[in-house]
Amino acid sequence: MNRPEMIHLLTGVQSSKLNYYTELKKTIGELQKKNRQLEIMNTIMHSFNVNMSIQDMLKQTQETLQSVYKIDRLSLAMWEDGALKMADVYPEKASFLRKGTVLSSENSLYARVFSSGQDLLHSVQKGDDFFESEAFQALGFQSVWLFPLSSRGMITGVLGLATREIFSFSEEDRSFFDHLSGQFAVCIENARLYHEVLLSESRWASTFRAVPDSILVTDLDGTILTRNDSAAQSWPFEQTICTFLKPDRFHEAVQTELPCFEEVSIQNKVYECAYYPMLEDGELKGMIVYLKNITEKQFMQAQIIHSGQLAAIGEMAAGVAHELNNPLTAILGNAQLLLRLATNETKPLLEDIEECGKRCRTIIRSLLAFSRQEPSSFHPCSLNDAIYEALRLTGRQMEKQRIQLLIELNEQLPLVNGNLQQLSQIAVNLFINAKDACSEMQGEKRVWVKTEADQHFVYLHVQDNGCGIDADKLDEIFHPFFTTKSAHNGTGLGLSVSIGIAESHGGTLTVKSQPQKGSTFTLALPVLERTE
Amino acid sequence: MYKFVMPEVIFGSGSIYQAGECCKRLGARHVLVVTDRGVMDAGWTDPVLESCRKAGLAATLFHEVSVNPTDVEAAACAETYKESGCDAIIAVGGGSAIDSGKAAAALVANGGHIRDYEGVDRILSPLPPLVMVPTTAGSGSEVSQFSVIVDSVRQKKMTIVSKSLVPDIAVIDPDVLATKSARLTATTGLDVITHAIESFVSIAATPMTDVQAKNALALAARFLRPSVASKYNKEAKEKMAMASLQAGLAFSNAILGAAHAMSHTIGGRFPFLHGDINAVLLPHVMEFNLIACPEKFREVALLMGENVTRLSDREAGEKAIQSVKKLAVDIGAPLTLAEMGFHASAIPEISEIALTDACMITNPRDISAAEVAALLTRALA
Ligand SMILES: Nc1ncnc2c1ncn2[C@@H]1O[C@H](COP(=O)(O)OP(=O)(O)O)[C@@H](O)[C@H]1O
Ligand SMILES: [Fe+2]
Ligand SMILES: [Mg+2]
Numbered sequence: 001m002n003r004p005e006m007i008h009l010l011t012g013v014q015s016s017k018l019n020y021y022t023e024l025k026k027t028i029g030e031l032q033k034k035n036r037q038l039e040i041m042n043t044i045m046h047s048f049n050v051n052m053s054i055q056d057m058l059k060q061t062q063e064t065l066q067s068v069y070k071i072d073r074l075s076l077a078m079w080e081d082g083a084l085k086m087a088d089v090y091p092e093k094a095s096f097l098r099k100g101t102v103l104s105s106e107n108s109l110y111a112r113v114f115s116s117g118q119d120l121l122h123s124v125q126k127g128d129d130f131f132e133s134e135a136f137q138a139l140g141f142q143s144v145w146l147f148p149l150s151s152r153g154m155i156t157g158v159l160g161l162a163t164r165e166i167f168s169f170s171e172e173d174r175s176f177f178d179h180l181s182g183q184f185a186v187c188i189e190n191a192r193l194y195h196e197v198l199l200s201e202s203r204w205a206s207t208f209r210a211v212p213d214s215i216l217v218t219d220l221d222g223t224i225l226t227r228n229d230s231a232a233q234s235w236p237f238e239q240t241i242c243t244f245l246k247p248d249r250f251h252e253a254v255q256t257e258l259p260c261f262e263e264v265s266i267q268n269k270v271y272e273c274a275y276y277p278m279l280e281d282g283e284l285k286g287m288i289v290y291l292k293n294i295t296e297k298q299f300m301q302a303q304i305i306h307s308g309q310l311a312a313i314g315e316m317a318a319g320v321a322h323e324l325n326n327p328l329t330a331i332l333g334n335a336q337l338l339l340r341l342a343t344n345e346t347k348p349l350l351e352d353i354e355e356c357g358k359r360c361r362t363i364i365r366s367l368l369a370f371s372r373q374e375p376s377s378f379h380p381c382s383l384n385d386a387i388y389e390a391l392r393l394t395g396r397q398m399e400k401q402r403i404q405l406l407i408e409l410n411e412q413l414p415l416v417n418g419n420l421q422q423l424s425q426i427a428v429n430l431f432i433n434a435k436d437a438c439s440e441m442q443g444e445k446r447v448w449v450k451t452e453a454d455q456h457f458v459y460l461h462v463q464d465n466g467c468g469i470d471a472d473k474l475d476e477i478f479h480p481f482f483t484t485k486s487a488h489n490g491t492g493l494g495l496s497v498s499i500g501i502a503e504s505h506g507g508t509l510t511v512k513s514q515p516q517k518g519s520t521f522t523l524a525l526p527v528l529e530r531t532e
Numbered sequence: 533m534y535k536f537v538m539p540e541v542i543f544g545s546g547s548i549y550q551a552g553e554c555c556k557r558l559g560a561r562h563v564l565v566v567t568d569r570g571v572m573d574a575g576w577t578d579p580v581l582e583s584c585r586k587a588g589l590a591a592t593l594f595h596e597v598s599v600n601p602t603d604v605e606a607a608a609c610a611e612t613y614k615e616s617g618c619d620a621i622i623a624v625g626g627g628s629a630i631d632s633g634k635a636a637a638a639l640v641a642n643g644g645h646i647r648d649y650e651g652v653d654r655i656l657s658p659l660p661p662l663v664m665v666p667t668t669a670g671s672g673s674e675v676s677q678f679s680v681i682v683d684s685v686r687q688k689k690m691t692i693v694s695k696s697l698v699p700d701i702a703v704i705d706p707d708v709l710a711t712k713s714a715r716l717t718a719t720t721g722l723d724v725i726t727h728a729i730e731s732f733v734s735i736a737a738t739p740m741t742d743v744q745a746k747n748a749l750a751l752a753a754r755f756l757r758p759s760v761a762s763k764y765n766k767e768a769k770e771k772m773a774m775a776s777l778q779a780g781l782a783f784s785n786a787i788l789g790a791a792h793a794m795s796h797t798i799g800g801r802f803p804f805l806h807g808d809i810n811a812v813l814l815p816h817v818m819e820f821n822l823i824a825c826p827e828k829f830r831e832v833a834l835l836m837g838e839n840v841t842r843l844s845d846r847e848a849g850e851k852a853i854q855s856v857k858k859l860a861v862d863i864g865a866p867l868t869l870a871e872m873g874f875h876a877s878a879i880p881e882i883s884e885i886a887l888t889d890a891c892m893i894t895n896p897r898d899i900s901a902a903e904v905a906a907l908l909t910r911a912l913a
Contacts, residue, residue, distance in 0.1 A: 006893045007736045009652045010693060010787050013535045017695040018658035 058090035078157035096135035143167035149185035390427030429494035437466025552583030558661035560620030606635035627671025634679040662699040670720025672780020689800035706773035719807030721756035726810040727779035741786035748779035793889035824896035
């Protein structure tokens with residue numbers, strides 16, 4: 001300093017005696033700033049809630065800070081999976097390094113603050129060679145102030161305040177931002193924990209929702225509180241389980257506070273229904289109604305039983321038929337011999353014996369066929385041929401009944417591997433049943449016979465507009481000896497023999513029926529596999 | 533462009549009894565009265581304490597002030613202020629008590645060590661109300677922006693310069709000078725003359741300081757002898773009080789010169805009276821400075837009552853030097869550093885340090901360490 005300058009300083013036009021007024025103003029100003037800071041801190045912290053996104057937190061903070069500090073950008077770097085990574089930035093357009101960028105390099109300012117735990121006020125210079133320098137310069141920042149975020153004694157990340165003007169600050173500001181970062185860290189941590197809980201909860205929720213069985217949570221009156229997707233599909237609008245479940249078991253579970261089970265059938269489906277009491281601290285709070293659709297399972301079980309029954313009956317029938325065959329031959333032979341010698345008086349009686357004998361023989365033959373005691377050989381054959389054969393045998397009877405036959409056979413029908421006689425027996429059975437179903441009906445009687453094929457199967461549909469079958473009988477009609485017909489007309493063996501033949505061909509015989517409207521029987525047989 | 537700063541000034545017989553009221557007006561409730569043993573013994577502390585009582589102010593006394601007040605004393609003084617919960621300071625006494633009061637005020641408002649404020653404009657927070665009651669008519673500190681405190685570690689006088697050190701009110705009561713010994717009157721009187729001459733020839737002098745300096749010099753040259761001669765010459769005392777005040781105003785704004793720079797340095801090392809050192813050094817410094825502004829020295833001679841008609845400026849200047857020397861002889865002031873106990877071996881170091889003193893800056897003639905040493909050698913015997 002040269003002498004004139006020193007003299008100037010000493011006699012000092014520029015310096016004045018300090019006074020308390022300015023001092024007071026400064027103090028008041030500081031107090032006001034402090035108050036504003038406290039206010040800001042309060043506003044920020046109160047506006048935060050746990051399910052707020054970090055982005056929203058930054059936005060809220062920046063906007064609230066605005067009244068005291070002109071911060072152009074807030075940024076966060078967080079420690080994640082063993083690395084310090086760029087996290088959220090507000091405003092989003094002021095981001096350069098992409099979210100997730102790892103800030104591990106030694107010349108990263110964020111990383112420096114993270115590892116030192118000390119805040120750092122950096123004024124951006126032209127020749128800066130930090131990891132973030134390019135970003136700072138591109139965004140036009142003059143000052144960047146970085147604060148470590150620490151929560152529960154651990155540094156969890158770095159909060160960055162960036163300004164496009166040079167940031168001048170006081171010790172007070174530093175302690176304010178220090179405090180702010182502390183609060184921020186806690187909020188972020190809380191949000192993180194909350195989201196973690198939420199996530200695991202949502203995992204549970206989606207598990208609950210995805211269970212294929214229906215789960216309904218009800219109160220103690222059966223009012224539905226929540227239902228999973230499957231339950232929502234079956235009962236989307238029901239308010240209470242009482243509209244589709246009998247409440248007895250439910251009440252029992254409520255009373256005993258023990259799980260109760262029952263099997264119920266709802267809308268043609270069978271459910272295994274469990275009522276699980278929901279206890280909280282020993283107090284019954286509600287009920288979990290668990291409905292497992294077992295229709296399929298039961299059907300399969302029934303089929304197993306069914307085929308078991310068939311096998312038993314078959315064996316028995318074969319024995320019986322064998323035993324009956326010889327005496328019946330004797331009866332029939334003798335009856336025919338006697339007929340030749342018959343008088344007018346005895347003739348009708350003997351004819352009746354012969355008639356009944358023949359009927360017995362038919363039944364025995366059917367029984368034998370049913371029990372597959374007769375050896376059968378399989379050849380490539382056409383289902384159409386079997387139908388022609390059957391039509392030849394039954395056509396006249398249909399005509400007699402004035403039944404209109406509508407035949408639609410697919411001439412390109414693929415062959416099947418089977419026994420023509422047996423297949424035509426199925427067709428005969430179906431035609432006769434159709435005829436019988438129509439016989440009692442008024443009005444036009446029709447029977448449709450149709451064949452078709454897809455890639456794997458050939459189909460025979462036999463449809464009538466006859467009496468139809470009651471729903472509860474649909475299962476039983478395939479049982480041997482089940483018949484609704486008089487003793488003269490029905491043996492109750494037609495369908496059971498037919499289903500046996502269908503199955504021995506690897507096919508199925510199914511029925512659809514509407515009472516009073518008619519029935520459709522469908523025979524499906526696998527297409528002959530050509531080995532080329 | 534220049535500036536002139538000064539406190540409110542209350543001047544006149546019996547004004548010492550105003551001290552308490554002055555503080556009250558400045559918002560004080562509890563005053564720290566800074567003084568020294570000598571002043572207490574002379575009985576000038578009592579009227580101040582009494583005036584405080586009358587004004588309804590609590591007062592705490594601090595009297596551990598020595599001739600050349602140290603940083604330690606200033607710190608102790610500040611400590612007493614804080615401990616007692618004071619909110620204003622009255623200093624009663626010579627330059628030592630007043631400078632201690634100022635330093636303590638700076639410390640209570642700014643904290644730290646007084647060393648932190650050495651130099652110009654280092655004080656950042658305003659000081660508590662300062663009311664100064666000078667009892668020696670010499671230092672001028674009651675109106676100045678200076679405080680000179682010894683750094684007990686470096687053994688050096690620190691000059692603290694700040695507009696904030698200008699007291700709020702200076703209460704100048706010439707009656708208090710009556711108790712001064714002839715010896716003390718002489719030495720403080722010579723300080724006044726040194727202030728007047730140095731500030732007058734200072735390169736920072738302004739028309740406003742010149743008025744004060746010239747008046748002070750004229751008064752002191754005329755009334756110092758009678759004042760030393762008799763404790764009871766009321767007129768002489770009053771004139772010396774005015775001379776001291778005006779010289780104070782002059783040097784506070786125009787600063788001083790080489791004599792004070794050296795004097796401050798020696799005072800930091802030896803327990804000599806400030807006025808005595810000045811008295812010995814002043815003629816030598818005047819001789820050295822003469823070529824810088826002979827016309828000013830002519831005026832000095834004139835003001836000191838010398839007949840300079842038909843003399844060249846230079847001759848007139850030399851007369852002024854003679855006049856100062858004569859005055860010193862007349863009032864029995866020491867004439868050489870040696871007789872005061874100063875040793876030649878201290879010269880090199882003193883010269884170095886003196887160069888750095890703030891007062892050196894305004895000395896009218898540029899000066900080197902060698903020249904300072906030469907001056908000291910001449911003053912030695
Ligand atoms: N097309 C049909 N329409 C209505 N009911 C039928 C039809 N086909 C079969 N049924 C029912 O299934 C029962 C069993 O048929 P089946 O096994 O052929 O024995 P049967 O014809 O000797 O009664 C029949 O008695 C009848 O009640
Ligand atoms: Fe002095
Ligand atoms: Mg039948």
